[in-house]
Amino acid sequence: MSTLVSPHHFTPEDDAMVLYKAVKGWGTDESAIIAIMGHRNAIQRQQIRLTYESMYEEDLIKRLESELSGNFEKAMYRWILEPSDCYAVLANVALKNVYRDYHVIVEIASVLKPEELLNVRRAYHYRFHHSLEEHVAAHTSGYFRQFLVGLVTSFRYGGDNIHSSLAKYEAEILHDAIKNKKGNLEEVIRILTTRSKTQLKATFNRYRDDHGYSISKRLLSEESDDFLKAVHVAIRCIDDHKKYYEKILRSALKKIGTDEDELTRVVVTRAEKDLKDIKELYYHRNSVRLEDAVAREISGDYKRFLLTLIGREY
Amino acid sequence: MSTLVSPHHFTPEDDAMVLYKAVKGWGTDESAIIAIMGHRNAIQRQQIRLTYESMYEEDLIKRLESELSGNFEKAMYRWILEPSDCYAVLANVALKNVYRDYHVIVEIASVLKPEELLNVRRAYHYRFHHSLEEHVAAHTSGYFRQFLVGLVTSFRYGGDNIHSSLAKYEAEILHDAIKNKKGNLEEVIRILTTRSKTQLKATFNRYRDDHGYSISKRLLSEESDDFLKAVHVAIRCIDDHKKYYEKILRSALKKIGTDEDELTRVVVTRAEKDLKDIKELYYHRNSVRLEDAVAREISGDYKRFLLTLIGREY
Structure with missing residues (x-):
């Protein structure tokens, strides 16, 4: 179950107008941006992007990037992107990172459904002019390479037969x-x-x-x-990818300083899918509600935005 | 350039009727089948299959399989299938063959466009309830496996940038x-x-x-x-896949006994794409026209059908 609360009916023109008011002139109305974007599903967000662009002749994403900053900006950027495109960006960031977050690559390749993974590979082509496997293979070797490339290029049979x-x-x-x-x-x-x-x-x-x-x-x-x-x-x-995500959240929140990249990735990629189940697992395992743990560890607009996606209003 | 000659306008109902007449009762009118099927493109062939099924409540492919035989049946079967499905069948036959025709796997994975290859992998799921890479990996090992699996799972970037x-x-x-x-x-x-x-x-x-x-x-x-x-x-x-196919045809026709599987595969998979160019290369290299070489080596309905696809009427 999803934690995202989005309206059945909405008017992209109205949303675009509110967003435009929120970013124009001096200062930015972050709360207005969160109130809109934190309550729109993937298709609605794409409609808003397109409508905004045709109404104001500027790219909403670029505009928000220039208005927002830090972890809030990062989270909003990933959230607004079409999901395949978001995964392509996450994969690319993981490969470019000095620490090489290969677990992100493994996670994307192993959690997504076969057709979803193909869409990520398409989005990767479009955005980076190389194939995902090309970049993965370029940085790795031996069994490790063979395994990572095998995962990202897999197109598993989706049937329920068991031998x-x-x-x-x-x-x-x-x-x-x-x-x-x-x-x-x-x-x-x-x-x-x-x-x-x-x-x-x-x-x-x-x-x-x-x-x-x-x-x-x-x-x-x-x-x-x-x-x-x-x-x-x-x-x-x-x-069991939900258990896996619970663990990622637990580690991210327990870290001294909090691992915001991990926290953002899980919330942004699962809010519309099964974050409610992951929240339950989290509570069951930690005896603390995920929203309370998050509220304690982070602050400001970033906190308000993530809590909105997790399903708690501020 | 294609060698297939197909009409701009056609009526699937008329075709289905002619085919039905050709197969019903005792005996089969192979020439009528060739006259229709040898002159319909992939989309038209699928329309004929669907129309035939709804008009006569039987599967055209199954009916033809029971009416035709030998190399003619094989060639017609592959030709009627939707192209991705045909490649899936060719790949599966290559993997099941005692001689394991791995060059067919390499050929399919290397010649097709990235999106075409994805469609073959989808068709393979649908027909064989396993992924293509699963079957390829099950029969191979070491570098050879790594290479074949890498080829069939590739989704290459399609852009023209050169570094x-x-x-x-x-x-x-x-x-x-x-x-x-x-x-x-x-x-x-x-x-x-x-x-x-x-x-x-x-x-x-x-x-x-x-x-x-x-x-x-x-x-x-x-x-x-x-x-x-x-x-x-x-x-x-x-x-240069055209040069590669010319060589395959040359070897298939030179063999004592002719390699019909190789001949059929090239003609059936390229007739609608670039068999005309391959024919020119063949003539240039062998000083014999492909249709003459084919006419000399094979016979009967199989010969009439292949020559129709190669673009020469009988």
């Missing part, structure tokens, strides 16, 4: 390969990048049944290199 | 890797599976300029394993 004997067989391959570091990592890559998600979930369940602990627990107990870390993220995202 | 310094740099990587077998084959895979075709052509040209011979000539002179053979096919398909 039980295959699940058993491949759970064993995964187990042996991870236990025994000289194991067949190539096969781990094949399994995780080509099988359907339904099949993989059956494989992970089989692993649990046969060994008494989950494959991601097992991976955690290993000393991890980049490759095994990426495998861990992929398995968590495929197995 | 000259990159072309020079990557031409050298290709040269070193192929000359020195211990070279960086992983980099060969990265370059050939992720760069745009325009960029790759610039890289191949740079290779020619720097070394005085083409990269595919160089590959031919190496003792080849499956991996290097696949690299060779990919490079030829990306560099």
Whole structure:
């Protein structure tokens, strides 16, 4: 369930006018911007962009970029973009970052539905004049490259068929390969990048049944290199992406200083999808409501905007 | 240029009726089937299938399969399928074949436009309930798998930008890797599976300029394993797919016994695209017209059908 509250009927011309008033002249009315944009779904936001551009002959995104700043600007920018385009930007930022946030790449490639991922690849072409896999491969090598490229180029079968004997067989391959570091990592890559998600979930369940602990627990107990870390993220995202996002939020909010990039990414990409479920998981795990934790850690317009997306009014 | 001659205006109901007459009762009127189907483009053929099904409550393809036989049946079957579906079938047959015709996989992945390849992957899901890469990876290993999977999952950038310094740099990587077998084959895979075709052509040209011979000539002179053979096919398909198809036709027709599968595949997949250009290349290279060579090597309805697609009436 989504946390976004958006009206069934709206008039893009009225919204564009309010936004124009909010940005014109000296000063900016951030609250008005949040009141509009924090309550419009992806299609409505695109309609507003187009209407604004035709009414005022300027790009709404560029205008907001010049009016807003810091984490608020970043969050608003990602939120206004068409979702595939937003993911393309997130992927590109992750690849350009000095720290190379590869988990963002793994997350996007593993959480999105196959057709959604194709749209991200199209958006990446359009915006960066290169393919996503081209940039991923250029920065990596070895098994790690093979795995990341395999994930971002995957177009998994979306059906619900499960082959039980295959699940058993491949759970064993995964187990042996991870236990025994000289194991067949190539096969781990094949399994995780080509099988359907339904099949993989059956494989992970089989692993649990046969060994008494989950494959991601097992991976955690290993000393991890980049490759095994990426495998861990992929398995968590495929197995239960809501739990994965709860963990990302928990870590981001627990950090001294808060990891705003992580917080923004989860809120902006999930608000319209399943942030309500993630909120429940968060409360269940931390005995603190997500909105209270967020309210405590961040401030200003950034705080007001995120809380609006999380579904609490200020 | 296409060799297919199809009418601007046609009535699917009339065609369906002629086809129905041709297959009903004892015996089959193959000439009538060829006269219709050999002169309809992909969209028209799909309209005929749908119209036939709604008029006679049977699947035209199934009916033709039961009426026709041998190479004629195979060629007609592939021709009637919607093109993405036809490629999905060709890929699947290549993977199931005892001889594993991997060059067909490389060809499809390297010749098609990026969006066309995505459509083939969709058609593969629909028909085989698995992803194409899943089946490719299941039968292969090592660099060979990495390369084939990289090709079939590629979604290359389609723009015309060329980075000259990159072309020079990557031409050298290709040269070193192929000359020195211990070279960086992983980099060969990265370059050939992720760069745009325009960029790759610039890289191949740079290779020619720097070394005085083409990269595919160089590959031919190496003792080849499956991996290097696949690299060779990919490079030829990306560099100049028409020349590649001319060579396939030449080999298929020269073989004692003729390789009908190869002949059928090229004619059926290129008739509506650029078979006219391939015919010209064939004549230029062999001093024999393609239609004459085909007429000499095969016979019966199969011959009449292929010659119709090649653009010569019988």
